[in-house]
Amino acid sequence: MKTQSENFLSANETEIEDLGNGLKRQMLGYNLELMAVKIWFDKGAEGYTHKHRHSQVSYVVEGEFHFTIDGVMKVMKPGDSCMIPPYAEHGAVCPTGGILIDTFSPAREDFIKD
Amino acid sequence: MKTQSENFLSANETEIEDLGNGLKRQMLGYNLELMAVKIWFDKGAEGYTHKHRHSQVSYVVEGEFHFTIDGVMKVMKPGDSCMIPPYAEHGAVCPTGGILIDTFSPAREDFIKD
Numbered sequence: 001m002k003t004q005s006e007n008f009l010s011a012n013e014t015e016i017e018d019l020g021n022g023l024k025r026q027m028l029g030y031n032l033e034l035m036a037v038k039i040w041f042d043k044g045a046e047g048y049t050h051k052h053r054h055s056q057v058s059y060v061v062e063g064e065f066h067f068t069i070d071g072v073m074k075v076m077k078p079g080d081s082c083m084i085p086p087y088a089e090h091g092a093v094c095p096t097g098g099i100l101i102d103t104f105s106p107a108r109e110d111f112i113k114d
Numbered sequence: 115m116k117t118q119s120e121n122f123l124s125a126n127e128t129e130i131e132d133l134g135n136g137l138k139r140q141m142l143g144y145n146l147e148l149m150a151v152k153i154w155f156d157k158g159a160e161g162y163t164h165k166h167r168h169s170q171v172s173y174v175v176e177g178e179f180h181f182t183i184d185g186v187m188k189v190m191k192p193g194d195s196c197m198i199p200p201y202a203e204h205g206a207v208c209p210t211g212g213i214l215i216d217t218f219s220p221a222r223e224d225f226i227k228d
Binding site for chain 1: 145147150198
């Protein structure tokens with residue numbers, strides 16, 4: 001497994017993976033302790049409720065998200081962010097279509113394909 | 115010291131700190147292992163070369179950045195990102211004015227004011 005991305009990553013030269021269900025993901029920079037990814041949500045797409053050991057911060061680049069953390073739902077707009085503590089249940093619905101930057105510590109090793 | 119942000123952070127309700135020299139910073143979500151911040155660069159502003167133990171990933175939201183990591187300079191545009199390994203010397207100049215999302219692991223405890 002690759003334990004670190006290149007130091008510089010160009011948006012135009014990095015694969016955008018179709019995850020199905022209206023979601024797409026592009027890897028940004030990472031090493032084993034920190035990872036950032038960009039997620040596109042089609043209008044109405046949902047990131048289903050799940051949880052994991054990793055701390056996560058999500059930042060809204062575009063669109064409106066109905067984000068739920070441990071049963072509390074907030075409407076998030078561009079510029080808003082959220083902190084998802086380890087093992088907190090979380091999920092999001094995007095009624096408008098939109099883009100998130102999701103960051104994790106440690107890295108989501110399950111996202112590394114190489 | 116506060117060891118975790120609120121779970122939800124609204125852009126409109128979070129202070130934007132003037133760092134001087136054409137730089138402003140807004141805290142996004144964080145706990146002790148992961149922190150995200152938003153940095154505004156005025157046209158021509160510079161983040162001077164420095165290094166730290168923290169892993170860092172930076173993502174360009176707006177503008178063009180001349181980013182240097184360990185002596186290698188690349189022009190970064192919106193959607194591009196970079197991985198700054200622990201202790202790598204790094205700095206950036208923003209000729210256009212722009213916005214970065216900087217993420218760190220562990221948290222930059224020096225950024226926490228409360």
